[in-house]
Each structure stands twice: as C-alpha cells, then as structure tokens.
Amino acid sequence: MKKILLFLLLAVIVLVAVLVVKTSSFKSKQIAPADGKRKELPVDESAVKHLSDAIKINTTSFDDTTIVNQLEFDSFFTFLKTEYAPVFQNLEDTIINQRSLLLKWKGKNETAKPVILYAHLDVVPIEETTKAKWTHEPFSGEVADGFIWGRGAMDDKGSLISIFEALKRLQTKNFTPERTIYFAFGSDEEIGGKKGAAMIADYLRAQKISFEFYMDEGGMVSEGIVPNIKRPVALIGTAEKGYVTIELTANVKGGHSSHPPKESAVDVITSAIKKLHNNPEQARTVETVNEFLEFVGPEMPQPIKIAFANRWFFRSFILKEYEKSDEGRALLRTTEVATVINVGVKENVIPSLVTAKVNFRVLNDETTKDVIERATKTINDTLVKITVGELYEPSRNSSSSTYGFKLLQQTTAEVFPDAIVTPFLMLGSTDSKHFQDITENTYRFFPVRMNSDLLGTIHGINERIGVKDYMETISFYETMLSKLK
Secondary structure, eight states: OHHHHHHHHHHHHHHHHHHHHHHHTOOOOOSSOTTOOOOOOOOOHHHHHHHHHHHHSOOBOOSSTTOOOHHHHHHHHHHHHHHTHHHHHHSEEEEETTTEEEEEEOOSOTTSOOEEEEEEOOBOOOOGGGGGGOSSOTTSOOEETTEEESTTTTTTHHHHHHHHHHHHHHHHTTOOOSSOEEEEEESOGGGTSTTTHHHHHHHHHHTTOOEEEEEEEEEEEESSOSTTOOSOEEEEEEEEOEEEEEEEEEEOOOEETTSOOSSOHHHHHHHHHHHHHHSOOOOOOOHHHHHHHHHHGGGSOTTHHHHHHTHHHHHHHHHHHHTTSHHHHHHSSOEEEEEEEEOOSSTTEEOSEEEEEEEEEEOTTSOHHHHHHHHHHHHOOTTEEEEEEEEEOOOOOOOTTSHHHHHHHHHHHHHOTTOEEEEEEEOSOOGGGGGGGGEEEEEEEEEEEEOHHHHTTTTSSSOEEEHHHHHHHHHHHHHHHHHOO
C-alpha cells in the first residue's frame, strides 16, 4: 500500500513539474505587448462624407439574379472615379463583367510577387418588415451619435472606401509601392461571387498572375468576444470552413387531414432533420484552431493559462469552454442547420411533397463528400431523396509564420496597440474561395473594432460603423500598404 501511495505521490509531483515547465515556456507570440492605449486619430470629415455617400447608393444583390439595378452600380463607379480621381489617374483600372473593378498599382520591384486586396461593393437586401425598426433609414448614410449608419457600413463598403481613402493619402505623398499591388472589388459577394470575384480571378488566371498573398474581409478587432480575454483581439482569418447545402425531398401520399396516414411527408422530413441535429460530430481542433489557441493562450489569466499551455492534459476543459457559445461550437466541428422548408398549402390538406434545405459549414479536416456521405448514412431513409446543391471545399491554412501574416501583425500592433493578434478560423464564406489557386496565402481580416452588439447589425438592423473606428481602418490600410516590401 505504501508503495502505491508513494508511486501516486511521485506521479503527481512529475505531473505538476511538467505543467509548470510547459507553462513557463508558453511565451507570448505578440510582436509588442498589448497593453498600449488606443490611439486617438483625428476625424477626416471628407472621408466620413465619402462613406456616407457610398452607403446612399443602393448596390443590393438579390438571390434572384435577374433582378439587377445596373444604374446603381454604374452610379457607384461614377462616384468612385469622381471622388478618387487621382487614384484612377495613377492606377490601371479594368472593369470586369460590367459591375466589378480591378485596379493595378505598379511597384518598383517587378520581380517581387504582387499582392491583392479585395472588398465587395454589393450589400444584402433590407427585409421590408424591419424597415421601421431602423434608427436611421437603411440607405441614408446618416452621420449621428458617433456612427455612420446604413446598409454596407460594415459589410463591406466600410472596408472598400477605407482602401480608397488610404490610396488617396498615399498618392498625395507621391508614394510608390515596392511591389505591385492589385485591388479587386467584386459586385456579387453576397450571392456567391460567381459573376464578380470569380470572373476577376479568371481574368488574373488568364494573365498568369499569382500572388504572395490575398487579403479579404473576415475577422475583426473583437472586443469582449474571445472568452477570458479582456483586451481587444484582432482575429486574422488564416482559413475558412467549407460550404455545402443538401436538399431533402419526401413525396408521400397526402390527402384530407381528417384521416391522416401513419407517416406523412412532413413527418419524414422533420425526422430526417432531427436525425442530423441529434447526431453532431465530435468536437476537435484543426490546425487553424490550434494556432489560435497558441496565440491567445499566453494572454490568458492564471490559472486558465496553465490549461492552454498544457492542452494535452486539459483538452476536455478547453473544449467545454468553447462549447458554451455558438461561435465556439462552430470552431470545433462541421455544423448543420435547416434553413429552408417548403411545405403545405392549406390547413386541412396533408401535403404530399415536402422539401427542406440543410446547410453545412465544413471543418477543415474533411471534405464536402465526407459530409454528404455521413448525412446520407445518418438519415438512412429510402423515402428521403437527397440532392446536393452549392458547395465549396474548406480552404487550406495559411501559416502564421508567413511574410503576409507578420505584416498584418506588425500593422495591427502599430494601429491597434491595445489589441493582441491571432490567427483565426473563419466560420462564414468569403470571396477568397475564388482565388485559392492563384495566391500563396490568404488572409481574411477587416481592421475595424467589433463588439457583440455591432456584430448583430451585420445583415441585420441598424448596421453602422463608428466614426473613430473607421479612422483606424483607413490608418491600417495606409500603414500596411506603406510597409509592403
């Protein structure tokens, strides 16, 4: 008995020693300590007006692609060419498929691989039933209470206009970049980017141009969103999940509701959806999420830092922490959710045909084929026909050791001295998927401060961007472009 107790005591001592050693070597990956105060930047009233005016132009994309207001898109290009005339005078511009734009800023070093920055000029529609809930009209571009209000303020005209403002500032300084920089602006990101970003990528592919890195919208400088960290966290998306939608169809005899069958088409489809919902994947961490934990872990307070430094031992604790939020759960598995159900025409008629769409966001250690096969096996019902809809494979991971990531980290440390920087797995889909084969690395980052309240306005009600936050975004792009080597 004494030997057993002695062995257990020795094991505990060894475990504690290992935990202490690993924790002491768990060093911060930040370029500069994230304890600086927020910079106070002067407000550029001209830049504020430009974003306000951009929001007023209704460049909405609709799922019904036959609905296109070409005049609004033409008006947007006229606005850009008028307000940023020096930019167009000094950069080569190409219109792609009538509504998308590509700019080229020739650099001094023609042997260096170019880089490409991307933003989209289209926005999502406003739900008619929500219009009365907006504090300011959705396309008013109102400047009030320290914000610029309207659809697209965050997604994605805030980024697009910030890029143009940065270009204008650098042009004023007669700055010429070291390497060539492309700026791409797609017109239909909100409906998949097939006629915008995809065609821009095709054009570049035909020119046999490949890039050092590509930068798109994505993670932001989050405030109060990453658990257990009080400081702002700049989330740079180094990978994004895949996407696939399946349609479930049941065609079962209907009839009068007074004598229903044992199982209707509604029962069949709801049962299939419930099977998918009740059989989630096991939680795990992929490469990008492991990098995220490596970056945020050293910034955690004790004793949580001990857990992150020793994930081999505290894995279940960490997973449980991230399972507490919807975003956290989505980092750890392929997700599924029923998004569209078409059923019924009258309350006393049993529908014979029912369809439902289930959307999956695919974690980066599997393929859309894996997901479809697993869904088919889980449903396991001959009455359910499964049809595969739109799909995109998960992206590869862009390492945090690359030149591009380090440039973004350095720029963030300078413009957002109070923030820490980390790689991040994008849960949503961006137009970056169209450029994967022509760029070495891809980063998804919109350099703007974001809290949970503002996050809820994107694609929602009262979308807006803080005037001071917008000034930081412009400063970020100006600083980053000037640092490119």
